[in-house]
Each structure stands twice: as C-alpha cells, then as structure tokens.
Amino acid sequence: MLKIRFKRCGRKKQPxxxxxxxxxxxxxDGKVIEDLGFYNPLNKTFQINRERIVIRLDNGAQPTEVLKNLLRRSSLF
Structure with a gap:
C-alpha cells in the first residue's frame, strides 16, 4: 500500500x-517513489503539487493523519 507522508530533512533543531x-x-527516511512538496513547521509554510497529489489519491494512496490536516488547510481534501 502506498502512503503519502513526511520525510524529515534539515538540520538539528531546524526540521x-x-x-x-x-x-x-x-x-x-527510506526510498521515495515520488516527491510532492515540502512543509516547514517553523514558519508554517508549505508547497504542494496539487495535480500529482490528486492523481495519487485517485490511485489509492493513503495520506497520514497529519498530512490530511495539511491538505484540508489547502482545501484539497
């Protein structure tokens, strides 16, 4: 099953x-199938590729709970 989820990057104390x-x-932090955007929790900014997320959701990929909330904020879910 495919999941849409976060992969941590950044430095110590600056996720x-x-x-x-x-x-x-x-x-x-394992192997990625596709990169769809980023989220910076320090200043609450995010950027997503809406077209690709919609395609992945239609094909059966499941977002995590935290990512569902983020997608609701962008009026996508």
Whole structure:
C-alpha cells in the first residue's frame, strides 16, 4: 500500500519535511517513489503539487493523519 507522508530533512533543531509517496513498509527516511512538496513547521509554510497529489489519491494512496490536516488547510481534501 502506498502512503503519502513526511520525510524529515534539515538540520538539528531546524526540521524541514518533504511530502513524499512511499510504500508503507519503508522507513521514514527510506526510498521515495515520488516527491510532492515540502512543509516547514517553523514558519508554517508549505508547497504542494496539487495535480500529482490528486492523481495519487485517485490511485489509492493513503495520506497520514497529519498530512490530511495539511491538505484540508489547502482545501484539497
């Protein structure tokens, strides 16, 4: 099963998360199938590729709970 979830990047105490599509068995920082955007929790900014997220959701990928809330804020979910 494919999941749309966060992959942590950035430095210590300065997180930056990439929004990615991964297999649900893969580790958090493991192999990525597709990169869909990013989220910066320090200043609450995010950028997403709406077209690709809609395509992935239609094909059966499941977003995590935190990502569902982020997609609701962007009026996508």
């Amino acid at each position: 930056l998360y990439r929004i990615v599509v991964m297999n649900d068995k893969t580790k958090r």
